[in-house]
Amino acid sequence: MTVTLIGGEMLHWSDRPATPALPPVGEITGRTLVAGPHPHDLIASLPAERTTVLLRGLPDAEAVAGLGVTVWAGSLDKVAATPAFDTIVALDGLDRLCSAEAETLDGWDERLAHLLTLLRPGGRLLLRVENLFGVHRLIALPEALGDSEWLVADDRDPHRPAGLAALRERLAVVREYAAYGDALLSREVLADAELSGFVSATIAGALATTGEVLADPAALATRALRHGLALELAPAWVVVTGGAADTPDAVVGAKAVAAADPPRGRTLEDELIAAAQRRDLPAMRALLTAWQKSPAAGVPAAQVIAGSASPAASDLTPLAPAGDPLVALSHFAAAAIRGDIAHLWPAPADEAELTALIAGMTGREVEPADVPPLPSRPAPGAVRELTAERDRLARELAEARAKHEFYEQQIRGRDAELKRVRQINAVLSATAPGKAVLGGLKAGRRAVRAVVKRGRA
Amino acid sequence: MECGVHHANHYYGHSAVLARYCGLDDEAPRIQGYLQHGWNIGDGLAPDHEFVPGVPKFLWSERVRRRAWSLGRRDVYVVGAPWAYLLALEPAAPAEREGTIWYPFHGWEGQHVLGSHDNLIAEIKATEPGPVTVCLYWQEYRDKAVRATYEKAGFRVICHGYRGGWWKDLDPGFLYRQLAELRRHSRVASNRLCSAVFYGTLAGCAPAVYGDPMQLENEKSAFGGQARILREWSDMIGAEVDLETARRVAVAELGADRLLPPAELRRLFGWPAPRSTAAIELTGVLTS
Known part of the structure; x- marks a missing residue:
């Protein structure tokens, strides 16, 4: 298929899709508009003859044309009246639909309204909305604007829904998901306390730190989860309109997950840190030992679900493939430092x-030098972790200096003691009994030598 | 690098017991830290210790750790009492137990007890049903007059030995002798709640605390002293106490429910791994 230039296309511009993999959020049927950059896998999975893709960058449009779909290169505001689509997929959000040439549709809500004019009444909309108060924004440091930010999304725009409640008012949402990386977790799954371990592991696995941030995003997000705020503080939401029947409960690793599937319970890491915070170190030892004796030994504790019935027993379900147990322990040590329980040791x-x-x-003998360094430190540039590390090192230095001073004193004491003992020795060996003892020793040695010589002869 | 260590770590052969538990044959290995050496109602540490920042303090029980923390101590870790490790190493053989082992409260070097040994003897005789062994602190044992007083009363008089000090005259056999004696007796008693009463309770004796508590000359009531002991540990006080409760208290005070695996203990103390680690890796759980 060739690319149709609808106007406003950008000749030297390319957008990378926000979602790396296809989230199968329910069935995509009928005439479909894929609005904005999406993974090619997603586009290729749709019937080419009924699919239209809208892209603002011409190179992106030309690349997608190879998939056989109809391609419109240009800005959303230039999309003219067209037969209504049955489904619109906007899983990249609405912020990259208009080009630099767009004369209208500067507001988020205006873009949504325009998009909705292209959808048949009751049609399905799959929409991703960035949460401007999501964990990724809460931990962000000030940054210079990039080339794509000739317009900036802002929560002062009264027409841009701030929060899910506002979004629900604007759209007839039938299902909503918190989007952490490429994992989608429905409101129902997030609310299920028995699934907290699975959800926590999923969130922690999905959030990677890139660049400098205020704090480790995974730690903040899992904390939000424990406080029932994982939906409200998700980096983005995916909402579905038009029929809920075929929507999955969650999407993890590009696979639909039903709420009944995942193992029940909390993560082993949560159980361990909870035991540590109660200062119940015997329980912690029992858990650690059960973990390290189980087949899940090589799986990081944050990716292991401890059965809610009896966490001390070895009903541990790994959610990730096993690696080196020492690396898994090392991950837990890092989590203990991040979780502020390192002072227990x-x-x-x-x-x-x-x-x-x-x-x-766990009864295992390991030298610190034998511990392999973690493949990637969980939060390389997190200000909170760096501050904690600086404080720890400063304290260790102060303590090392105090110990050094103590050793110096000890050595002075021992030197004095040694001197005293040597003096006593010198005095004693000069006395008559001392000489007698020493003389006796010498005579004894001579006698022994003589016997030995005789024996050899 | 070796770390500063207090000579008190070796009192009563404590470090030797822990070294054996860890599979080492050194009788007085350096511990990288301060080890609590007696039952304590304060922060677990002797008042004359000089602390170096960052050098850990190894305490017997979680209760003491919490108290030490509240008193501003940091780097405090619960490892359990060496006595509890000794019991884990030396399982009791079924043996005949008879009579009472009685520990008259003693002072330490440089302290002097005020009180009448005669009154105490009368009270012991009136209370104890069976034969009595009196165990004196080395200082009093060396005092012929004190020794004779108890011997004249018809008691067997013993001494577990000298606790050692400044790396001289260290006695790694101290606790072993104490354990052997305690296991011969069905009761352990003293005029003050002290380490020996908890040791005896954990070793299977029925505890009792009664009689003139014999004040020390110029005794200071640090952390509330005797009055607080009577209030907080009232379950242990009396000629007859509830055995189950007493045992529970002893387990908690000696940290017998919190023994560490040898590998962890070695790591904490900065001790080397033994040449062979196969047979001695205990789980740290006292089952007897």
């Missing part, structure tokens, strides 16, 4: 030292 409490000690809690 003597300093120095860096990852390697703590890993060796935690391995000791």
Whole structure:
């Protein structure tokens, strides 16, 4: 298929899709408009003859044309009256539909209204909406604007829904999901306390830190989950309009998940840190030992579900493939430092030292030098973690200096003691009994030598 | 690198017991930290210790750890009492137990007890049904007059030995002798609640605390002293106490429910791994 230039197309512009993989959020039927950049896999999975793709960058449009679909290159405001679509897929959101040439549709709601004119009444809309108060925004440091930000999304726009409630008022939403990375978690799944371990592991696995941030996003998001705020603070939402019947409960790893599927319980990491915070170290040792003796030993504790019935028993379900158990322990040591429980053990409490000690809690002998460094530190540039690390190192340095001073004193004391003992020795060996003893020793040695010589002869 | 360590870590052969539990044959290995060496109603540590920041304090029980924390101590870790490790290492053989082992409250080096040994003897005789062994602190044992007083009363008089000090005259056999004696007796008693009463309770004796508590000359009531002991540990006080409760209290005070696996203990103390680790890896759970 060739590319139709509808106006406003950008000749040297390319947008990368926000979602790396296809989230199968229910059936996509009839004439379909895929609005904005989406993964090619998603576009290729749709019937080419009934699919139209709208892209503002000409190179992107030309690349998609190879998939056999109808391609419109241009700005959303230039899309003229057309027979209504049965489905519109806008899983990249509404912020990259208009080009730099757009003369209208500067507001989010105006773009939505225009898009809805293209949808038949009761048709299905799959829409992604960035949460401007999501965890990714809460931990963001000030940053210079990029080339794509000739317009900036802002929550002061009274017509842009701030929060899910406002979004529901604007659209007849039949299903809503929190979007963490490419994982989608429905409101129902997030509310199910028994699934908290699975959800926590999914969220932690989906959020990666890139660049400098205020705090580790996974730690903040899982904390939000524990407080029932995972939906409200999700980086984005995906909402569905037009029939809920075939929507999945969750989408993880590009696969639909039913609420009945995942293992029940909390993550092993949560159980371990909870035991530590109660200072119930025997329970912690029992859990750690059960984990390290189970087939899940090589799976990070944040990716292991501890059965809610009896966490101490080895009903541990791994959610990720097993690797080196020492690396899994090391991940937990890092989590202990992030979770502010490292002070439960003597300093120095860096990852390697703590890993060796935690391995000791399971009865395993490990030297810190043998602990492999983590493949990627969980939060390379998180200001909170860096501050904690700086404080820890400053404290360790102060303590090392105090110990150094103590050793100096000890050595002075021992030197004095040694000197005193040597003097006593010198005095004693000069006395008559001392000489007698020493003389006796010498005579004895001579006698022994003589016997030995005779024996050899 | 070796770390500063207090000579008190080796009192009563404590470090030797822990070293054996860890599979090491050193009788007085350096512990990278301060080890609580007696039952304590304060922060677990002797008042004359000089602390170096960052050097950990190894305490017997969670209760003491919480108290120490509240008193501003940091780097405090619960490892359990060496006595509890000794019991884990030396399972009791079924043996005949008879009579009472009685520990008259003692002072430490440089302290002097005020009180009448005669009154105490009368009270012991009136209370104890069976034969009595009196165990004196080394200082009083060396005092011929004190020893004779108890011997004249018809008691067997013993001493577990010298606790050692400044790495001299260390006695790694101290606790072993104490354990052997305690296991010969069905009761353990003292005029003050002290380590020996908890040790005896954990070793299977029925505890009792009664009689003149014999004040020390110029005794200071640190952390509430005797009055607080009588209030907070009232379950342990009396000529007859509830055995189950007493045992529960002893387990908690000696941290017998919180023993560490040898690998963890070695790591904490900065001790090397033994040449062979196969047979001695206990789980740290006291079952007897």
